[in-house]
Amino acid sequence: MGGGPGGLFFATLIKQADPSVEVTVFERNRAEDTFGFGVVFSDATLAGIHEADPVLRTGLADHGRHWDEIEIRLKGRRIRCGGNGMAAITRKTLLQLLHRRAAEVGVDLRFSSEVPSDPAQLADYDLIVAADGANSGFRARLADELVPEVEVATAKFIWFGTSYLFDGLTFVHEHGQHGTFAVHGYPISDDVSTFIVETDEESWRAAGLDEFDTAQPPGPSDEKSRRYLEKLFAEQIDGHELLVNNSRWGNFRTRRTRRWSSGNVVLLGDAAHTAHFSVGSGTKMAMEDAVALAGSLLEHRGDLPSALEAYEAARRSSVEKIQGSARPSLSWWEHFGRYHDAYEPTQFAFHFMSRSIGKGRIARRDPEFVEQVERDWRAGHEGDGPLETPFRVGVREFASRRLSVADTETLRDGDPGCLWLVAPDTEAELAEAYGRLSQALTAGPSLVAVHAGSPLTRSLLAEQARLVHRVPALIVEDGMDDDRAETLLLSGRADLVGSLSEGEARA
Numbered sequence: 277m278g279g280g281p282g283g284l285f286f287a288t289l290i291k292q293a294d295p296s297v298e299v300t301v302f303e304r305n306r307a308e309d310t311f312g313f314g315v316v317f318s319d320a321t322l323a324g325i326h327e328a329d330p331v332l333r334t335g336l337a338d339h340g341r342h343w344d345e346i347e348i349r350l351k352g353r354r355i356r357c358g359g360n361g362m363a364a365i366t367r368k369t370l371l372q373l374l375h376r377r378a379a380e381v382g383v384d385l386r387f388s389s390e391v392p393s394d395p396a397q398l399a400d401y402d403l404i405v406a407a408d409g410a411n412s413g414f415r416a417r418l419a420d421e422l423v424p425e426v427e428v429a430t431a432k433f434i435w436f437g438t439s440y441l442f443d444g445l446t447f448v449h450e451h452g453q454h455g456t457f458a459v460h461g462y463p464i465s466d467d468v469s470t471f472i473v474e475t476d477e478e479s480w481r482a483a484g485l486d487e488f489d490t491a492q493p494p495g496p497s498d499e500k501s502r503r504y505l506e507k508l509f510a511e512q513i514d515g516h517e518l519l520v521n522n523s524r525w526g527n528f529r530t531r532r533t534r535r536w537s538s539g540n541v542v543l544l545g546d547a548a549h550t551a552h553f554s555v556g557s558g559t560k561m562a563m564e565d566a567v568a569l570a571g572s573l574l575e576h577r578g579d580l581p582s583a584l585e586a587y588e589a590a591r592r593s594s595v596e597k598i599q600g601s602a603r604p605s606l607s608w609w610e611h612f613g614r615y616h617d618a619y620e621p622t623q624f625a626f627h628f629m630s631r632s633i634g635k636g637r638i639a640r641r642d643p644e645f646v647e648q649v650e651r652d653w654r655a656g657h658e659g660d661g662p663l664e665t666p667f668r669v670g671v672r673e674f675a676s677r678r679l680s681v682a683d684t685e686t687l688r689d690g691d692p693g694c695l696w697l698v699a700p701d702t703e704a705e706l707a708e709a710y711g712r713l714s715q716a717l718t719a720g721p722s723l724v725a726v727h728a729g730s731p732l733t734r735s736l737l738a739e740q741a742r743l744v745h746r747v748p749a750l751i752v753e754d755g756m757d758d759d760r761a762e763t764l765l766l767s768g769r770a771d772l773v774g775s776l777s778e779g780e781a782r783a
Contacts, residue, residue: 277302277391277404277405277406277407277408277414278301278302278303278391278406278407278408278409278545278547279301279302279303279305279371279375279385279387280371280407280409280545280546280559280562281315281370281371281374281545281559281562281563282407282544282545282546282559282562282563282565282566283301283303283405283407283408283544283545283562283566284301284371284374284375284377284378284383285325285328285329285331285374285562285563285566285567286405286407286544286565286566286569286570287299287301287378287383288329288331288374288377288378288381288383289328289329289566289567289570290570290573290574291378291381291382291383292329292381293570293574294574295381295382298384299382299383299384300383300384300386300401301378301383301384301385301386302386302389302390302391302392303385303386303387303388303389304388304389304390304391305387305388306387306388307375307385307387308368310367310368310371310521311367311494311521311522312367312435312521312522313366313367313435313436313437313464313468313470313471313519313521314364314365314366314367314437314462314464314465314468314469314470315364315365315367315370315464315558315559316362316363316364316445316462317332317336317362317363317364317559317560318360318361318362318560319361319362319363320361321557321560321564322363322560324564324567325560325563325564325567328566328567328570329377331373331374331377332370332373332563334373335365335369335370335373336363336365339365339366339369339373339465340363340364340365340464341363341364341365341462341463341464341465341466342361342362342363343361343362343363343443343444343445343462343463344358344359344360344361344362344444345357345358345360345443345444345445346358346360346444346445346446346447346629347442347443347444347445347446347447348446348447348449348621348624348625348628349446349447349448349449349512350449350616350621350624350625351620351621353621355621355622355625355645356645357625357629357638357641357642357645358641358642358644358645359640359641359642360445360641362444362445362462364462364463364464364470365464365465366464366465366468369465370559391408391413391414401540402540402580403540403542403573403580404540404541404542405542405544405569406541406542406543406544406547407543407544407545407547407562408547409545409546409547410529410531410546410547410550412543412546412547414541414543414547415533415543415547415548418538418541421535421538422533422534422535422536422537422538422543423533423534423535424531424532424533424534425531425532425533425534426529426530426531426532427529427530428527428528428529429527429528429529429530429552429606429609429610430476430477430527430610431474431475431476431477431527431528431606431609431610432474432475432476432477432480432525432526432527433472433473433474433525433526433527433528433553434472434473434498434501434505434523434524434525434526435470435471435472435521435523436470436471436472436473436502436505436518436519436520436521436523437464437468437469437470437471437518437519437520437521438461438468438469438471438513438516438517438518438519439467439468439469439516439517439519440461440469440471440513440514440516441463441466441467441468441469442461442462442463442469443463444462444463445460445461445462446459446460446461446462447459447460447461447628448461448509448512449612449616450508450509450512451613451616451617452483452508453483454479454482454483455475455476455478455479455480455482455483455613456475456476456479456612456613456616456617457473457474457475457479457505457508457509458473458474458475458609458612458616459471459472459473459474459509459512460472460474460553460554468519471513471518471519472553473505474609474612475613476610476613479613480525483504484500485498485500485501485504485525486525487500488500488501488524488525490524490525490526494522495522496522496524497520497521497522497523497524498520498523498524498525499520501523501524501525502518502520502523505518506518528550528552528553528606529550530550530551530552530599530602530603530606531546531548531549531550532549532599533548533549535588536548536584536587536588536591536592537584537585537587537588540580542569542584542587544562544565544566544569545558545561545562545565545566546558546562548565548595549561549595549599551595551598551599551601551602552602552603552605552606552609554602554605554606554608554609555598555601555602555605555632557598557602561595561598564591564594565587565591568587568590568591569587571590572584572586572587572590573587601632602632603703603732604631604632604731604732605631605632607631607703607732607736608627608628608631611736611739614739614743614744615627615628615743618743618768619768620652622648622649622652623649623652623766623767623768625645625649626638626645626646626649626766626767627767627768627769629645630763630766630767634759634760634763635759635762635763635766636759649766650662650766653665653765653766662677662761662762662765662766663676663677663678663758663761663762663765664676664677665677665765667748667771667772669693669722669723669748670693670722670723672691672693674772677761677765677771677772677773678761678772678773678774679750679772679773679774680774681774681775681776681777683774684725684750684752684774684775684776685776685777687723687725687750687774688725688776691723693721693722693723694721694722694723694724694725694750695713695716695717695719695721695723695724695725696725696727697709697712697713697716697724697725697726697727697737698727698728698729699726699727699728699729699730699733699734699737700729700733700737701729701730701733702730702733703732703733703736705733706733706736706737709733709737710737710740713737713740713741713745714745717741717745717747721747722747722748723747723748723749723750723772724738724741724747724748724749724750725749725750725751725752725774726738726741726749726750726751726752727751727752727753727776731753734751734753735751735764735769735770738750738751738769738770739768739769742768742770742771748771748772749770749771749772750770750771750772750773750774751764751769751770751772751773751774752773752774752775752776753773753775754775754776755775756773756774756775760773761773
């Protein structure tokens with residue numbers, strides 16, 4: 277059910293593995309219809325898909341675009357970080373290749389066919405694969421058994437294309453009259469790039485871009501937003517036009533389901549899980565689901581419950597890992613206007629690159645980029661490295677930015693100028709934590725120490741102190757290594773870092 281990349285790839289894999297199986301794909305759109313512009317795959321994630329069937333590898337080689345560097349544009353500068361191999365292809369081309377491959381192996385493709393609403397119409401099928409997207413009707417019908425969950429991001433996004441050709445994955449940030457807007461841009465063919473714009477709700481409303489009725493059926497695009505953004509980013513894209521395709525604002529929804537199957541219905545791709553597009557994983561995850569589901573069905577022939585259980589077991593940990601990496605990335609895009617104002621271009625770029633990984637991994641990809649980040653730090657701190665730089669708080673001066681366990685515990689036990697805050701476990705609780713911080717700061721502490729919670733909530737609470745209230749922040753983590761410490765300092769997520777002894781950390 278659903279003729280997107282995941283559904284088509286599964287249909288092809290199972291049919292070519294066992295030609296006796298009858299496979300039907302129901303797709304409500306026409307064969308030539310598609311929404312969106314391009315799909316991206318990182319080099320590191322393609323091996324399993326290529327091994328199952330070379331259709332994607334062939335498509336990327338013949339029709340796709342490849343790059344190694346990520347470019348970040350801010351305040352008139354363009355900063356690049358290499359070692360991030362990726363490839364992209366137009367969604368329409370990918371679907372055409374998958375249509376052709378499915379037809380070659382004998383899949384019955386039924387376009388302009390709505391999913392049957394009467395379960396009796398599907399009674400003859402042994403297995404129903406619900407690859408019907410993020411708004412899956414099957415997931416909704418089986419909500420009591422599957423227990424779906426959804427988190428709605430606060431940032432607004434809209435998807436365009438453009439005739440301007442980016443060299444590779446490019447992030448462009450512009451502060452206009454109404455607020456800060458940012459672009460994820462990347463080439464998908466020889467003449468078109470994807471152009472996704474994000475902003476916060478305040479900027480979106482201030483610009484008057486909240487007038488389009490998103491409740492109307494798919495099809496019409498938001499022309500007012502196209503014109504506004506085309507003008508805002510005109511210099512960045514050399515005056516090229518923006519292209520529309522069902523282009524309208526939305527809030528990204530991260531979806532999870534407690535179970536992926538019920539009876540003979542199994543979810544695949546976005547129907548089961550989503551991850552923010554800044555990690556470029558939606559189509560990849562759907563196609564990897566297809567590989568795993570086909571493999572499990574073949575391994576457990578005649579035992580459908582075991583096959584579906586094995587499929588979910590094989591894929592869930594990988595999906596949860598990607599969703600875990602996507603959460604800090606999505607959060608970064610919810611706060612990027614703050615970072616735009618606070619950081620100079622090199623630190624901003626490092627803050628962005630380190631949203632999900634540390635300095636060491638970035639340095640392995642592009643040592644020159646990290647060396648530049650460190651040079652900029654030393655230039656602003658009398659030649660000292662991030663861990664060795666002294667820091668003064670009120671009348672107290674620390675010899676380095678990384679506090680010893682003894683110094684951290686002394687601050688906790690007896691320094692009236694240090695406010696200790698427990699970070700919440702989830703982002704949903706951050707608003708309350710921000711309120712506690714604001715109230716506590718009326719007492720005039722000279723330093724805020726943040727501990728407990730998660731790495732993301734600690735960072736966000738520390739940044740609230742540093743960037744909103746202009747009070748230095750100490751992040752306290754048990755077992756913090758040098759890589760983590762330097763990442764926090766170089767990125768501007770903390771002014772100081774420290775750890776507690778094992779017993780103190782538990783307390």
